[in-house]
Amino acid sequence: MTTPQSQIATHLQTTKSLAVSPTWLNSFLSSSTALQRNIPLSALTQTALFRILASDFRDSLTTNNPSSLLPIDIFDPTVQERRLPGPIPVQVLDIEDIGTSLWSQVEAIERVERGEAIRGREIVRTVNVGGEEGEEGAAGAGETGGAGASNGPHRLILQDAAGTRAVGIELVRVDGVAVNKLPIGAKMVLRNAMVARGMVLLTPECVTVLGGKIEGMDLAWKEGRKARLLERISGTGEGQM
Known part of the structure; x- marks a missing residue:
């Protein structure tokens, strides 16, 4: 006889x-009264x-x-190329737009702090001052011509269930992968991904974004992002023309 635990585990797999994890699933079921209340x-x-x-x-x-x-x-950078058949579930620990200058990213954050966003070449006021939607609006509007867009390619730090970390590089644009769109802790699954010199090459064919955070x-x-960007600018000398 199959149990709710086994049915849920099989479905998610x-x-x-x-x-x-059976331990996590048992804890989830015991911490809720779902089974007692006959929830479908x-x-x-x-x-x-x-x-x-x-989680x-x-x-x-x-x-x-x-x-x-x-x-x-x-x-290991000495391994020229290897393939990861998977599927391998991973979570995002960091995301960086390596296709946009550091200064442009700082300016985009500061526009959000002022309650502004870019629409084409025009600066407009946003309703949600300093909120997540405002920064997303600034990034999204920038794709039509404004500065500060998260157009990529992106560099991600990924972590699996055992805690092993890897660097992922967006080789081809992956839908849903963008600063302010992909939260830290978001989940994705890698299938048949190529690893070159220690970096996972991310393409739409090998990445499934599950969401979450x-x-x-x-x-x-988010709170530390501006400070990290400014620290990198001071360290690299970017913007000192």
Whole structure:
């Protein structure tokens, strides 16, 4: 006889490639009264997925299957090329637009702080001053000609369920991957991804963005982003013309 635990685990594995930790799943079910209230299994599964996407994969996923993990020596630059069959679930620890100057990114943040956004060549006031939507608006509007757009390519720091980290480089634009659109802690799955000299080459064919975020990590990253950019500018001398 199949149990709710096994049904949920099987569904998340087959549809999202997420191998849920039995410990995490048991804790999720015991901490809710869902089973006692006879909530439909489909709704319970969706709630579990939502919680997993907001969790740290190191807590919510199992590490029993090596094929679902990054190689521990993935950073090795002496390995010219290797392929990761996967699927490998990972979470985003950092994202950087390496196609836009550091100064342009600082200016985009400061426009949001002032409650402004770029629409074409015109600066307009935004309603949500200093809010997340305002910064997203500045980035999105910039794609039509304004400065500060997160057009990429992007450099990501990815982490698997075992805690192994890897650098991902957006080789071809991946939908949903952009500063202010992909939160820290967002989840994705890698399939048949190529690794060249220690860097995972990200393309639409090998990346599935699942969404989600880790609230505390995302907030800390946003609050410190301007300071990190300014520190890099002072260290590299960018903008000193």
